[in-house]
Each structure stands twice: as structure tokens, then as C-alpha cells.
Amino acid sequence: MASADDDATLRHPLSEAVFSSPVAPGTGWPGDPATAATPVAEVAAQVRALAAGASGVGELDALVSVCRACPRLVAWREGVARGKRAAFAAQPYWGRAVPSFGDPDAAVLIVGLAPAAHGANRTGRMFTGDRSGDWLYAALHRAGYASQPTSVHAGDGLRLAGVRIVAAVRCAPPDNKPTPLERGTCAPWLDRELQLALPRLRSMLALGSIGWDAALAAARRLGWTVPRPKPRFGHGAEALLVAGDRTVRLVGSYHVSQQNTFTGKLTERMLDEVIDRL
Numbered sequence: 001m002a003s004a005d006d007d008a009t010l011r012h013p014l015s016e017a018v019f020s021s022p023v024a025p026g027t028g029w030p031g032d033p034a035t036a037a038t039p040v041a042e043v044a045a046q047v048r049a050l051a052a053g054a055s056g057v058g059e060l061d062a063l064v065s066v067c068r069a070c071p072r073l074v075a076w077r078e079g080v081a082r083g084k085r086a087a088f089a090a091q092p093y094w095g096r097a098v099p100s101f102g103d104p105d106a107a108v109l110i111v112g113l114a115p116a117a118h119g120a121n122r123t124g125r126m127f128t129g130d131r132s133g134d135w136l137y138a139a140l141h142r143a144g145y146a147s148q149p150t151s152v153h154a155g156d157g158l159r160l161a162g163v164r165i166v167a168a169v170r171c172a173p174p175d176n177k178p179t180p181l182e183r184g185t186c187a188p189w190l191d192r193e194l195q196l197a198l199p200r201l202r203s204m205l206a207l208g209s210i211g212w213d214a215a216l217a218a219a220r221r222l223g224w225t226v227p228r229p230k231p232r233f234g235h236g237a238e239a240l241l242v243a244g245d246r247t248v249r250l251v252g253s254y255h256v257s258q259q260n261t262f263t264g265k266l267t268e269r270m271l272d273e274v275i276d277r278l
Contacts, residue, residue: 012092025065109194211235
């Protein structure tokens with residue numbers, strides 16, 4: 001296993017540029033939206049202010065990627081980045097909050113839970129470098145949204161058209177379980193995603209019950225009309241959300257986790273069917 005002292009000598013698997021773990025903003029990591037001058041949110045109030053002031057998704061991505069507002073999550077993501085999994089001991093880890101990924105003008109949003117400790121927390125890109133991403137991007141490729149069926153490292157040429165992947169929480173949490181306070185602190189980033197997407201937004205795919213609840217909660221905070229009683233999550237569940245003169249379809253899917261895909265709870269056909277409804 002690599003030690004913290006070795007981190008500065010580790011090279012990105014594709015670019016071969018040298019990075020520390022965690023990666024410093026603006027040092028050339030593929031797809032890093034931030035610079036050394038990007039404002040850093042240290043507390044929840046700063047998250048709210050910076051998110052509300054983001055003029056576009058590029059600025060929003062940069063702000064998200066340097067957020068440090070949840071001390072427990074910052075400590076965990078950076079500890080994982082320094083310790084590494086043995087299989088990735090020769091690679092630098094992103095170790096920061098993970099920005100959204102995809103088409104900045106997308107009509108479809110995919111709402112996930114949080115980055116995986118050795119997936120997006122390592123690669124710096126949503127659903128990249130783990131089995132969940134293998135399933136999701138293969139399905140998006142079959143549906144014509146992704147330029148390739150695999151997503152291994154940032155900088156591998158993957159492009160999304162018409163879809164953007166966001167998350168309820170932007171930092172890898174211990175045991176994949178962010179606290180209610182952490183979800184609340186992170187929520188303004190998702191709110192701003194929906195606001196910026198709304199002029200062209202057609203539908204959202206919620207991966208898992210937490211993604212479903214996060215999408216509904218964001219819609220309510222933004223003043224959208226959400227059905228009452230609260231729509232229940234399920235695979236293939238659907239709710240229509242009304243924002244002014246726009247109606248946005250929210251579709252539920254079981255999460256693309258290994259627990260679901262290995263057991264057959266979620267099959268390729270099931271995933272393809274919900275994506276086809278977007």
C-alpha cells in the first residue's frame with residue numbers, strides 16, 4: 001500500500017501527470033473544473049450562498065469540487081484517498097467532492113446518492129471506476145446518451161449527450177450512509193442543478209430511494225408542485241412535477257449497486273426500460 005509520503009510520485013493512469021492524494025484544485029487532473037482561486041465553502045451557509053450565486057453549471061461544478069462544509073465527509077474522503085485500496089495503490093486519488101458530469105444543456109438529469117469511496121472518490125468523475133458505473137454507462141450507451149459503454153478514468157474520452165449525472169451528496173460517506181445533516185448541507189448544490197436545468201428539463205431518473213427523496217425534496221424547496229401524498233419510490237415509479245409552465249417526469253429505478261445487480265434485483269432489461277421512458 002502506498003504511504004502518504006509516496007503520493008506526490010503517483011501518476012494518473014491515463015495522462016501520466018503527477019498528482020498528490022487528494023488532488024489539489026487546478027493542477028491538471030482531467031476534467032477538474034476548479035482552480036486554486038475557486039471559492040471554498042467551509043460551512044453550510046457558504047454552500048447556500050455559493051450555490052445560489054452560480055451562474056452556470058461550469059461554475060457550479062467548480063464550487064462543488066472544492067467544498068469542505070462537512071467535516072466528517074472531508075476527513076473520510078481524504079483518509080480513503082491517502083490510504084487507498086491495495087488494487088489502486090499505484091494511483092493518485094481525487095479525494096475531493098465530486099462535481100456533476102455530462103451535457104451542460106441536458107434535458108435529462110440522473111440523480112444518484114453519493115460517490116463511491118474507491119470509484120468516483122478515486123477517479124473524480126461520477127460513477128467512474130466501479131461496477132455501478134459499468135452498469136449505468138453501458139445502459140446509457142445502449143440508449144444513445146453515452147459515447148462509449150465504459151467509464152474507467154477521467155480523461156478516457158467518455159462524453160454524454162442529453163443527460164447529466166448529479167447526486168444528493170457529493171462526497172464519499174462512510175458505509176455509504178451520509179447523515180441527515182450532511183444531506184441537508186449538500187442540498188443547495190442539487191437545488192441549483194435543478195434551477196439551471198429547468199428551462200430545458202424534461203425528466204429525471206432517481207437511482208434508489210435516497211435519489212428519489214432528494215429529487216422530490218429539491219423540487220419542493222424550489223416551489224415546484226409535487227403530488228400529495230408523497231409519491232412512493234419503486235422501480236418504474238413515476239411522478240409528475242410542475243414548475244411554472246413545465247412538467248418534469250421523475251422516474252424511479254433501483255440503484256445500480258452491486259447488491260442489486262449481482263442478485264438480479266436490477267437487470268439490464270429493467271434498467272433499459274426506465275431509461276427508455278426518459
